[in-house]
Amino acid sequence: xxxxxxxxxxxxxxxxxxxxxxxxxxxxxxxxxxxxxxxxxxxxxxxxxxxxxxxxxxxxxxxxxxxxxxxxxxxxxxxxxxxxxxxxxxxxxxxxxxxxxxxxxxxxxxxxxxxxxxxxxxxxxxxxxxxxxxxxxxxxxxxxxxxxxxxxxxxxxxxxxxxxxxxxxxxxxxxxxxxxxxxxxxxxxxxxxxxxxxxxxxxxxxxxxxxxxxxxxxxxxxxxxxxxxxxxxxxxxxxxxxxxxxxxxxxxxxxxxxxxxxxxxxxxxxxxxxxxxxxxxxxxxxxxxxxxxxxxx
Numbered sequence: 001x002x003x004x005x006x007x008x009x010x011x012x013x014x015x016x017x018x019x020x021x022x023x024x025x026x027x028x029x030x031x032x033x034x035x036x037x038x039x040x041x042x043x044x045x046x047x048x049x050x051x052x053x054x055x056x057x058x059x060x061x062x063x064x065x066x067x068x069x070x071x072x073x074x075x076x077x078x079x080x081x082x083x084x085x086x087x088x089x090x091x092x093x094x095x096x097x098x099x100x101x102x103x104x105x106x107x108x109x110x111x112x113x114x115x116x117x118x119x120x121x122x123x124x125x126x127x128x129x130x131x132x133x134x135x136x137x138x139x140x141x142x143x144x145x146x147x148x149x150x151x152x153x154x155x156x157x158x159x160x161x162x163x164x165x166x167x168x169x170x171x172x173x174x175x176x177x178x179x180x181x182x183x184x185x186x187x188x189x190x191x192x193x194x195x196x197x198x199x200x201x202x203x204x205x206x207x208x209x210x211x212x213x214x215x216x217x218x219x220x221x222x223x224x225x226x227x228x229x230x231x232x233x234x235x236x237x238x239x240x241x242x243x244x245x246x247x248x249x250x251x252x253x254x255x256x257x258x259x260x261x262x263x264x265x266x267x268x269x270x271x272x273x274x275x276x277x278x279x280x281x282x283x284x285x286x287x288x289x290x291x292x293x294x295x296x297x
Contacts, residue, residue: 008153009031009032009033009034010033010034010068010151010153010154011033011034011035011036011065011066011067011068012028012033012034012035012036012066012068012069012070012154013035013036013037013038013056013062013063013065013066013068013069013070014028014035014036014037014038014062014070014071014072015037015038015039015059015062015063015069015070015071015072015073015082015083016038016039016071016072016073016074016078016082016097017037017039017044017045017048018044018072018073018074019127020072020096020123020127020130021039021072021073022044022047022048022127023127023128023130023131023158024070024072024096024130024158025037025048025051025053026048026051026131027130027131027157027158028154028157028158029048029051029052029053030131031157033154033157034054035048035052035053035054036053036054036055036056036062036065036066037053037054037055037056037062038055038056038058038059038061038062040082042055059082059083059086060085060086060087063083063086063087063088063091064087067090067091067092068091068092068094068151068154069088069091069092069093069094070094070095070096071083071093071094071095071096071097072096072097073097074097075097075098075099076097076099076100076103076107078097079095079097079107080107080110087114088111088114088115088116089114089115089116090115090116091115091116091117092116092117092119092147092150092151093111093116093117093118093119094118094119094120094121094141094147094151094155095107095118095119095120095121096121096123096139098122098123098172098175099120099172100169100172100176101169101170101172101173101176102169103172104120104142104143104168104169104171104172105167105168105169107120107168108120108143108168117144117146117147118143118144118147118168119141119142119143119144119147119148119151119168120141120142120143120168120169120171120172121139121140121141121171122139122140122171122172122174122175122176123137123139123159123175124137124138124139124140124175124178125137125138125139125159129159130158130159131157131158131159133160137159137160138159138160138161138162139155139158139159139160139161139162139171140162140164140170140171140172140174140175141155141161141162141163141164141171142163142164142165142166142167142168142169142170142171142172142174143166143167143168143171144166145163145166148161148163162174185214187264187265188214188264188265189210189214190264191255191260191262191264191265192206192210193206194258194260194261195254195255195258195260197260223287223289224289224292227287227289227290228289228292233283233286233287233289233290234285234286234287237285237286237287238287239287240284240285240286240287241272241275241276241283241284241285241286241287241288241290241291242276242280242284242285244272244288245269245272245273245276248269248272248273251265251269252265252266252269271291271294271295272288272291274291274294275288275290275291275294
């Protein structure tokens with residue numbers, strides 16, 4: 001987050017005042033940046049007027065008010081609907097709406113055809129993390145590098161920034177890649193707690209053990225990156241694919257004994273088994289990274 005005492009004030013427009021949009025708006029206002037806001041439900045916009053925001057009656061009025069236009073709406077369809085027919089010539093359009101990589105690329109083309117520079121963003125934070133540097137939130141940005149560099153100071157007021165390339169879809173792709181890893185971790189943690197539910201094992205006692213173990217297993221992230229780059233899945237393997245598949249039976253039987261569904265882990269077990277059975281001699285001595293290749297259609 002930028003030091004607001006040394007950052008020049010820049011006027012901007014924000015379309016969309018849901019929980020995230022409102023958090024962004026309040027942070028820019030608190031830093032002294034002139035802000036015009038619009039929301040489909042006017043009451044949400046009016047609530048910010050007392051904090052110094054200028055409330056536009058229409059999305060077109062809001063866009064006309066500033067050269068920098070930030071959009072934080074429900075989905076890509078909402079962006080198209082809100083901006084339909086509005087003159088974007090000469091505007092810097094920063095889209096912080098959650099969407100897919102393909103939607104971001106299409107929206108970039110759409111914006112550029114209408115005379116705007118385009119930057120897509122993926123917010124890696126919850127609304128409560130916005131404007132709180134120590135919370136560690138940040139935004140992935142991709143698209144126009146010149147737009148990013150010229151507007152970086154004001155964009156970094158609510159949260160830090162990480163530019164991930166000129167392909168407009170890469171911010172969304174990074175966003176979803178990280179969220180996918182998070183969901184996988186949540187699934188594993190959920191399985192662990194379900195297995196011990198009803199036993200004389202308090203969740204609060206299991207929690208530090210889970211945190212410690214997951215931290216120790218963090219080496220897999222960098223190791224997998226190196227192996228996917230080199231395509232060497234066999235050098236320095238400590239626990240082979242064959243061993244992992246053999247051990248998976250114990251996890252599945254334990255779930256059955258504990259009366260716990262194995263639906264969260266069986267897809268991964270099935271993937272490892274597929275990799276092994278395709279060629280046991282070739283893949284048995286690998287680590288598990290090679291199974292990633294089976295996911296790509």
